[in-house]
Amino acid sequence: MRNVTMLAGKGDQMRPIVHIGYHKTATTWFQREVYPRAVSHRWIPRDAARKALLDPFGLNFDADEARRQLSDPNDKRPVVICEENLSGYIHNGGLHGLMAPEVARRVKLLYPDARIVILIRAQPAMIAATYIQYVRGGGTFGPRRYLLPGRYLLGAPRHAYKSPRFAFEHFEYDRLIAFYDELFGRENVIVLPHEELRRDEHAFLTRMNADLGLQLDPAFAGHEPVNRSFGPFTILAGRFLGLFTARSVVDKAYLLNIPGFYELRRPILNAFARFDPPAAPEKILGRPLIEHIQTRYADSNRRLAQLRDIDLSGLGYPMGPTQASS
Numbered sequence: 001m002r003n004v005t006m007l008a009g010k011g012d013q014m015r016p017i018v019h020i021g022y023h024k025t026a027t028t029w030f031q032r033e034v035y036p037r038a039v040s041h042r043w044i045p046r047d048a049a050r051k052a053l054l055d056p057f058g059l060n061f062d063a064d065e066a067r068r069q070l071s072d073p074n075d076k077r078p079v080v081i082c083e084e085n086l087s088g089y090i091h092n093g094g095l096h097g098l099m100a101p102e103v104a105r106r107v108k109l110l111y112p113d114a115r116i117v118i119l120i121r122a123q124p125a126m127i128a129a130t131y132i133q134y135v136r137g138g139g140t141f142g143p144r145r146y147l148l149p150g151r152y153l154l155g156a157p158r159h160a161y162k163s164p165r166f167a168f169e170h171f172e173y174d175r176l177i178a179f180y181d182e183l184f185g186r187e188n189v190i191v192l193p194h195e196e197l198r199r200d201e202h203a204f205l206t207r208m209n210a211d212l213g214l215q216l217d218p219a220f221a222g223h224e225p226v227n228r229s230f231g232p233f234t235i236l237a238g239r240f241l242g243l244f245t246a247r248s249v250v251d252k253a254y255l256l257n258i259p260g261f262y263e264l265r266r267p268i269l270n271a272f273a274r275f276d277p278p279a280a281p282e283k284i285l286g287r288p289l290i291e292h293i294q295t296r297y298a299d300s301n302r303r304l305a306q307l308r309d310i311d312l313s314g315l316g317y318p319m320g321p322t323q324a325s326s
Contacts, residue, residue, distance in 0.1 A: 014078050016111040017041060017212050020103070020180075021084035022173075024129040025119035025194040030082045033220070034205075040215035041080040044070055049083045053106055063109035070110075079111070080214070087118070087176065090130050091137070091249050093167025096160050100176050108183045115212050116180050120173045120304075121194040122316040123297045124290055127171065128281035132230045134166075135238040136269070137249045138262060142239075143285045149251060165251050168296055174304035181307070191308050195315040231276030232283060234269055241265045294318040 019035075021027055036043045052066040070079060086103045088094020107114060121129070131143050145152055149165045157163040169175075173191075180189045190211055197204045209216065230238065243255045247262040282290045298320035301312050305319070313319045 015213060016078045016114040017080040017117060017214065018086070018107050018111060018114045019080070019082035019117035019119075020100075020107075021087035021118070022120060022126070022171075023084045023087070023090045024126055024133065025084075025121050026197060027082060027084040027119070034216065035080045035082050037217040037220045038080055038214055039217055040077065040213065042072060042075050042077040044079050044081045046083055049081045050085070053081075053083070053103060053110070054085060056106075061106050061109075063106070066106070066110050082117075088170055090170065091134060091166060091251070092164035093160060093170050094164075096164050097167065097169055101179055104176075104180055104183055114184065114188070116184055116189045117208075117212070118173075118177060118180070118189065118191050119194050119197075120191065122312075123171050123301075123318060124281040124285075124293050125316070127293055128284040129229070130166070131284060132235065134249055135230065135235050135242065138242040138245050138247050138252060138254075138265070139249045140239050140242040140252045140254065143289055146251065147285075147289060168293075171297065172300040174300050174307055177304065177307055186307075191310070193310060193312075193315050228270060228273045229278035230269070230273050231279050233276045234272040235284070237272050238265070238269050241268065295320075 019027070019030060031046060035041075048070060052069045056062070056066075086100070086107070088097070088100040088103075094100050107116075120126075127147070131139075131146055134146055139146060147166055147168070150158055150160070153163075157165075160167060177189065177191055190208070192204070192208060205216075208214075241261075242252060242265070244258050245262040245265065246254050246257040285293075295318070297318045301317045301319050304310075304317075305312050
């Protein structure tokens with residue numbers, strides 16, 4: 001593949017970059033292959049970013065302590081952080097939607113001049129990928145039970161504020177983007193569709209890094225997928241094997257917790273996936289759920305189209321009957 005060298009944008013070399021996700025938008029690739037190769041910025045490993053920004057309990061966050069943890073007296077380059085959980089964990093609805101705005105406030109206290117990167121993905125594909133990730137993490141329920149848990153639970157777990165779980169609201173991108181716009185200024189919040197990365201990686205990275213003032217090692221040579229997607233057969237196999245481990249998602253069932261079996265599942269499922277081609281979102285979730293998703297996100301995506309000049313309709317984002325993009 002062609003080498004991809006990014007030139008730093010004028011005036012932006014000394015500004016931190018905080019890439020908050022979302023999940024399932026190639027963040028693992030950015031963490032392993034892209035940002036560690038930056039020469040203009042200092043990459044902060046995920047464990048360190050999580051400890052500084054996510055581990056502190058509620059009102060206990062101390063920006064000075066977080067800054068101390070992330071500083072390096074021998075390297076004065078601005079930092080680059082990439083951690084998808086900054087936008088909230090997908091399997092618990094971002095703790096009932098409360099995690100992401102609190103993290104945004106923490107980022108603002110820590111790096112008030114940061115450039116924020118937010119990658120989004122069309123909700124039908126995003127939610128299908130989220131469900132596959134749930135199965136990969138030991139989930140055992142079918143798509144309907146996973147996506148609509150409130151219809152199946154009783155007592156305290158029925159209420160999301162008592163027992164957080166998957167929430168469709170988590171993928172109303174316009175709300176979190178608007179919140180970051182308010183905190184950091186619209187010009188400092190870079191919103192990029194994952195679909196454009198898949199379409200033309202070189203053009204995507206060239207544009208992204210010019211906007212951010214990021215320069216990569218010239219030896220960087222392109223994209224290699226990290227996680228192989230699952231087809232329908234592998235999903236069924238994963239749900240069955242998940243019955244023999246208690247890890248790692250909470251909303252699941254299990255018959256027996258066999259020590260070490262969670263890790264053993266991974267090579268088994270990856271072997272299945274090699275002979276089970278990835279399927280379209282409708283094949284994974286079913287037509288009724290896809291129709292629900294198409295309707296559910298039309299208003300949010302229309303609001304997002306007003307916030308950013310992106311052809312969402314042309315990229316497959318639900319926009320409603322008119323498929324308007326502005």
